[in-house]
Structure formats: structure tokens, C-alpha cells
Amino acid sequence: MRVLILGNSSIAQKRMIPALEMIPAIDGIEVASRSSSGTTYADYKTAIEASSAELVYVSLANSDHAYWARRALESGKHVIVDKPAVLNAEDAEALAELSCERGLCLAEATAYAAHPQIQKIAQLFAAAQCRPTRINAMFSFPPLPLDNFRYRRANGGGAIYDLGPYAVSPGRLFFGAEPIDVQCRVLSTGGEDGVPTAFSVMLEYPEGRSLVGNFGFDTAYCNRLSIFGSDLGIDVDRVFTTPENFANELRVSAPTGNSIEPVPAHDCFKLFVMDVMTKIESQDLDGLRADLLADARAIDSLRAAAERD
Template sequence: MSGPLRIGVLGCADIALRRMMPAFAASPDLELAAVASRDPARAEEAGRRFGCRPVHGYAELLHADEVQAVYVPLPAALHAPWVEAALNAGKHVLAEKPLTTDPESTERLLDLAAKQGVALMENVMFVHHPRHEAVRRLVAEGRIGELRSLRAEFAIPPLADDDIRYSAGLGGGALADVGLYPLRAALHFLGDGLEVVGARLTRGPGREVETAGAALLATPDGVTATLVFGMEHAYLSRYELWGSEGRITVDRAFTPPADLVPVIGLHRGSETEEIRLEPADQVAATVAAFVTAVRAGAAPRADTLRQAVLLDDVRRRSA
């Protein structure tokens, strides 16, 4: 690929307008070429704001020759058909998480991307923040001894009643929206041998989807992961790795602002060391990772597929 990657956006979702399109526009490796909406006025407004071509309808954008890649921020239940259409049109795809609502569809789309020779990447941004690689190094160096367990929590306050994340038909629910983060953290640190031991999903009054949940996972050698999540809670975003000789704690773990000074807490006995890192923009880092995947003609797939399987297993265990 020579020159900047020309990307189009399928839909004017809040995350697209607030986070991803500004990051696309700021990247030296990307050109924001077009934005599509079923509402021409919304496309026009977004196009004016970001200096790109407005397109009426998603299909028209996929047929645009000047668009080499697409970003899909649609509701989760709409990911599979539109990601498939984009891949069949020969476009590279960055899709919001979860990539699909079931592991079979996820695997099928990953296989299709490989067949087409294009990159398909799920937009799980926190894994691209350098703080988590620093945590991995601390564990590998034996700073907390032998790893015994992980605990990860992510919860957000109640949403507006008409928010799509409360819609079963659109693929909503706490597991896919917020539970994915602690589950991916467990996968990130404990590896793909994780299995679901038990789970419980709960539904708030008047809701058609689960609004909270917890799960227990374990590796083959007995390291456990306790996950708690919800979307009608006081905000919490953290994880802890507990070893034979100490603990590592990370607060504001999953959605830190770009100007936040990241802190890693290293606790050994009665001593606590605060390891401070340089601020990092995980949205920009994700965009850079996508460009790298496009240039390679493929994106890493193993964690995306294993994550989909584990999310499905959590739901089945809770049934």
C-alpha cells in the first residue's frame, strides 16, 4: 500500500463521531474519504465536520472505488452482514466490538477475510495501550512471583432508556458491551487456555437484556480469573494480578483518556511502588495497529476468535 489508507465509515454512531473519526482525521497514515448514513442529513453534517464525502446508504459506500477500508460502528447485531458485505467488496475492515454476536459467525468472517487477502480487525482498543505490555513485563520478570489469579471489573452508570445497548434485537446487553473488557484482559494476561468454570448474568427490572454479570474462568494449571461487569453501576474500570509474592493493580484500565498519566501499582509485602508511564492515546494506537494490519494484508485473529468462544461460553454457563 502506497500513500495514506483511504477509509470510509458505515454509520454516524456516537463512538464514530466522538472518538474514531477524529482519530482517523488526525492520523498521517489515513485519509478519511467518506461517511455513510441512511439519513442523508446526518451524512452531510458528518461530512462537513470531517471534510469527507457524505454518502446516502451503506451499500453505496462499499461500492466506492476510492474507499479501501471501512470502519463499522453499527449495533452488534448488524456487524455480521455489513462486515461480510465489506469483505466481499474487497475492503479492509475495522469493526466495533463484539465483531459478531456468536463465535460461528466470527470464525466465518475471519476465514472470509483470509480468503480475500484483507485485514479484519475488531476494535478492542485497550489492548493497544502500552501500560498493559508494561504489566506483562513485570509479571514475566517475576516481580509478583508466580501468578495465582486475576480479578477484572468494568461497570458503567445507567444509560438512556432508548440506548441500543438495552435492545436484545440489536445485540445489546452487559456481557457484550462491558463484560468483553475484563474477559479480554483475562485472555490477554492468562492466555488462550482459559476455560469458563461458572457464570451468572442478571437482568435489571424492565430490561430485555442482562445488565450485570460475573464469571469465573481458569487456566489448565489452576490460575483463576474472576470477572465482574455491569451497566447500571457506579463507574469502575480496573484489574489486579495476584501472585505468590505480590500484586499488580491497574485503575482506569480500559478507557483511559489520552492525557492520563498511566499508573501501575506494584504491591509487595507492606511496600507499594507506583510506576508512572508517559500518557498514551489508545485510540491513535489502535488506528496505527489497523494500518499495520492492512499493510500486512491480515490482522491477528486468535484472540478475536477465542474471545468470541469465551463470551458464548459465559452466556451458556449462565443459562
């Protein structure tokens, strides 16, 4: 399978391209960029029309994701979109409908979910015959350079769009449900457009489950997830952006005592793409669309709640 990358973004350079190069079934990688020299194409439209790639990875400014994902789907190519895949649930529904009509993949690159540490957490809860009921999450880092597109409203900037996927996806992963009540408060704003640079959330899920969290780009670095049930608690750091060469660990609290569960190093981007390729081959694509739609709806609810506050 050949892959066309739209946008020579930092995440494409640091994580996606190295991951693709490690997958034997990937026999070609092309990059289209309007701002970087030395890429295969200098224009996205030309790239989509001229490339023989079967799979397109869209990694542009947030506001450009839906348009170019649609163009790629219309050209008959499978699509992975960097997060946030879209800026509203309406666009998500339109893209999902198109991909379903064409029998094509539409997936959001929530790559951290493919790391074995996520499956390991679920396995530990299952082994303890305990279900997760509470999640505490924090993903925050220092301010970005002021010319970063994340400070520009027209480019889909702001922390709710950029970090919203990390706020809503843990509930989908560990509770298997969408939130039934959403509270979101903007804690700080920045840049010339005054976009949200930090926010807190409280998400309620069916059967009394909940997630609380803080997200933003206005603090020292913190990347942590804590998951609790009646008889088990698990803490993990660097969960959302675990480096491919980093052996992580799960800190486990149980009635019998505390322990450390090691997690070997894995490249979650490689594992994510390999999973997508397997599902393309088997035409098992509904789950990928459903995950994208669920997170888009939840982020819409975050924005609406923040505007009400």
C-alpha cells in the same frame, strides 16, 4: 490509506475519528450514517460500493456488525469491527474464513489492549520473574437512557454482549489462553426486553489460573483491573477506557514494598489502528483473526453459562 466508517456512533465520534485524524498515513475519512446529517453517505450499501476506502470500520448496533463486516470483506476491503464484533462464534468463524480467503484484515476493536500500560504490566511481571495467575476485573457504569439500543434484544443488547469483550480479553492478554471452564451469572435485567444489565463471571484457565469479575450498566462508575502472581500485584484504574490525554499509573505491590509506576498519556485507538495498518502492510493478519475468534468463543461460553444458571 482511506477509511470508511459505517455508523456515526458516539465511539466513532469521540475516539476513532480523532485518532484517525492524528495518523499521517490516513489520507481520507468518510462516514456513512442512516441517522446523522452531514455525513459522506446516507446508506451503508452505497458507501461500500462507491467508496475507494481500503479499510472499513463497522460501528453499528451489535446485531448489524457481522452482516456489514461481511459485505465490506466481499467488496475487497479490510475490516475493523467495533466490539462485540459478532453475536456468536459461528459468525466469527465465517468472517475469519472469508477474510483469510481474500487475504484481508479482520480485527475487533479491542483498543484498550494497545495502550502501553498493558505492555508495561507484562514487562513488570517478566522483570519480577513472576507470572500472573489471578485477575480481578470490574467495569460498570450507571444505567443508560432507556432508548439506547443496548436495552433491545433484537439489536444485540444486554451487558453480556456489550461488556463481554472486557470480561474475556484480559485472560487472553495476560494468560495467553482461552478459559477451560466458564461460570457466568446475570445479576440484574432491564429495559422492556429484560436484557441482562449486569453479570458476574468466574473463568478458569489452564495451570490453575483464574479471572473473576463484575460487569454491567447498573452501578456507579468503576473501571479497574487487578492482576496478581505469587510475588507481584498490580492495580490499574480506567484501564478499559483510558482517555487519550490521561496519564495513568500502576499501583505495584511486591515483597520489597509498594510503588507507583507512571504511564504517560497515549491514545490507544491511534496505536491500535497504526498496529492494524502495519499488519495489513506486512500481511501479518492471522493474530488479529485469532484474537477475534478466541473472544467470540469465550463470549458464547459466557452466554451459555448464564442461560444454564
